[in-house]
Amino acid sequence: xxxxxxxxxxxxxxxxxxxxxxxxxxxxxxxxxxxxxxxxxxxxxxxxxxxxxxxxxxxxxxxxxxxxxxxxxxxxxxxxxxxxxxxxxxxxxxxxxxxxxxxxxxxxxxxxxxxxxxxxxxxxxxxxx
Numbered sequence: 001x002x003x004x005x006x007x008x009x010x011x012x013x014x015x016x017x018x019x020x021x022x023x024x025x026x027x028x029x030x031x032x033x034x035x036x037x038x039x040x041x042x043x044x045x046x047x048x049x050x051x052x053x054x055x056x057x058x059x060x061x062x063x064x065x066x067x068x069x070x071x072x073x074x075x076x077x078x079x080x081x082x083x084x085x086x087x088x089x090x091x092x093x094x095x096x097x098x099x100x101x102x103x104x105x106x107x108x109x110x111x112x113x114x115x116x117x118x119x120x121x122x123x124x125x126x127x128x129x
Contacts, residue, residue, distance in 0.1 A: 002026035002100045002118040004081075009096060009123030016088050016127070022081040022098030022120055029103050031056070031078035036107035038116065039072065039083045041094035041125075048097070050111045052083065061111055065091070088127045095122040 008020040024037065038053030052062045052072040060072055071084040081098050099116035101107065108115040 002029045002103060004098045004100060004118060004120035006096065006098050006120040006123040009125045011126040011128065012088055014089060014127055014129045017084070017086045018088065018125060020083040020085070020096055020098075020123060020125070022083075024079050024081060024098075024100065026103075026118075029100065033104050034106045035103055036101035036105065036115070037074075037081050038099055038107075038111075039081075040097045040099055040113060040116075041092075042097070042122075043091075043094040048113050049094075050113065051096070053107055053111060054081070055107045059107070061107070063111075085125070088125075090127050090129060093125060093127045095124050097122045 003025045005023045012018050034056050036055050039051040040048050041051050042048045054060045054072045069087045073082045098120045100118040102117050
């Protein structure tokens, strides 16, 4: 199994920054095996949306609306996942979730929640004008 616990959400004014963290653990999660971890968000009344992902070798993918503003990263031990969010906008208000694909598998070509098996409980990000 893989366990994920997010932290770092909060309220910020438009144009501000926040950094989300996600602690990754579990018997099946091995930093030396292929893996895919990422961040998703769910805005009120909308479906869960992919935001960004990273694989074991550091390859990243972002949705267009956050490119240049958000940065995904991991610590050297690969047990923490981060999301640095700059120049936040009202539309970024959402519950943010970190997620992991099946350990041993690389990221799927389709960036979809379908291919992520393990999820954190979420952390709320609220951006106000």
